[in-house]
Amino acid sequence: MIKNIVGNVDFCESLRGKKASFLLALSNTGTANIRGITQAGIPGKIHLTPTLDSEFVCTGEVRSLENIAETPKGVPTPALITRAIHLLNPYGNIELLDLGLEVKPELEYFKIHDFGILPSKSIALDAGINAMEVFQKGLAFGQEYECKDDYIILAESVPSGTSTASATAQALGYDCKSLFSSSFKEVPHNIREITIENALKNIKSDDDLFRILGRVSDNMLIFNAGFILGLNNKIKIVLAGGTQMACVLLIVNTILKTMGGEINTSNLSLCTTKWVYEDTNSDIKALLEMLDFKINAYYSDFDFSTSNHPALKLYDQGEAKEGVGAGGALVYASLNGISKESIINQVESFLG
Numbered sequence: 001m002i003k004n005i006v007g008n009v010d011f012c013e014s015l016r017g018k019k020a021s022f023l024l025a026l027s028n029t030g031t032a033n034i035r036g037i038t039q040a041g042i043p044g045k046i047h048l049t050p051t052l053d054s055e056f057v058c059t060g061e062v063r064s065l066e067n068i069a070e071t072p073k074g075v076p077t078p079a080l081i082t083r084a085i086h087l088l089n090p091y092g093n094i095e096l097l098d099l100g101l102e103v104k105p106e107l108e109y110f111k112i113h114d115f116g117i118l119p120s121k122s123i124a125l126d127a128g129i130n131a132m133e134v135f136q137k138g139l140a141f142g143q144e145y146e147c148k149d150d151y152i153i154l155a156e157s158v159p160s161g162t163s164t165a166s167a168t169a170q171a172l173g174y175d176c177k178s179l180f181s182s183s184f185k186e187v188p189h190n191i192r193e194i195t196i197e198n199a200l201k202n203i204k205s206d207d208d209l210f211r212i213l214g215r216v217s218d219n220m221l222i223f224n225a226g227f228i229l230g231l232n233n234k235i236k237i238v239l240a241g242g243t244q245m246a247c248v249l250l251i252v253n254t255i256l257k258t259m260g261g262e263i264n265t266s267n268l269s270l271c272t273t274k275w276v277y278e279d280t281n282s283d284i285k286a287l288l289e290m291l292d293f294k295i296n297a298y299y300s301d302f303d304f305s306t307s308n309h310p311a312l313k314l315y316d317q318g319e320a321k322e323g324v325g326a327g328g329a330l331v332y333a334s335l336n337g338i339s340k341e342s343i344i345n346q347v348e349s350f351l352g
Helices: 046-059 079-088 131-144 161-171 189-201 209-216 219-231 243-259 284-288 310-316 326-335 340-351
Strands: 002-006 020-026 093-098 111-114 151-157 237-240 268-273 296-300
Touching: 002 284, 002 326, 020 046, 020 219, 046 079, 046 093, 046 151, 079 326, 079 340, 131 209, 131 219, 151 219, 151 243, 151 326, 161 189, 161 209, 161 219, 161 243, 189 209, 209 243, 219 237, 219 243, 237 243, 237 326, 243 268, 243 284, 268 326, 284 296, 296 326, 310 340
Parallel strands: 020 093, 020 151, 093 111, 151 237, 237 268, 268 296
Antiparallel strands: 002 296
């Protein structure tokens, strides 16, 4: 079941039965090294999360570590959902965007786009990103990219990315302090707030838009804003993610306002999970309503209510909500007639 957040059903229905190219944007930020700010992975090895996620989505194996990434509470990565759906109704292609990884995935036969981007530093100190360069690389990639399928699903894996997204949106002047989600059920507000406060203090009064982004953002957010503008509506694209992808749209919005530009969004949408949409600690609908352009956004009504696996039950309790394109993958599954039970059975098979 697919439900509307904003917009109408027409965009989604136009994708029914169609094949998608699955693009997974991967990067590391030093923000993830702040103790207690994220649980998106294995403590002490959080930097491996995007690497392991990409390996598992592509091959069903992790190769840079002996086990899949899971939180300290035992919640397995949403990459399991994305992989399960690929096995049930394969994406036309899987391509990886290396936007600054500390450890490259051990993969053959899969297209890995390497843009020569380094991992960003902690926003608490100054992320140190050449934002204009990263944006221009995204813009050029969007202009050059030729989709081999009917549409694009654009996903991400960036540990602590909701914290950098919240800092970014606040730095750009959006009133959104309490609107961003977290991998935690109980958001570590104190750690996050102190980190964001320190990040915002680094902004200088004469900083322009890209200097601000370079201090408080992450590579995925900046690059994907460029990618969307570079595509220029030439193909349908689903932003597969929650509040981080909403932040990508807020960056696009600010760039257009700053430069006096406009965007045709008839081929642009966002798809997320029920866990994000129903999260009481965030509000993705409110973020999307801050945009000056129209957007179609949806969430999948999928949950693990009929599963008996204790690790999967944690999703329904609010631990881990989105990532690795889970929401977009679940919408893709619905549009291709894949049942909830078959997805749950496939995910459970990964966990033994």
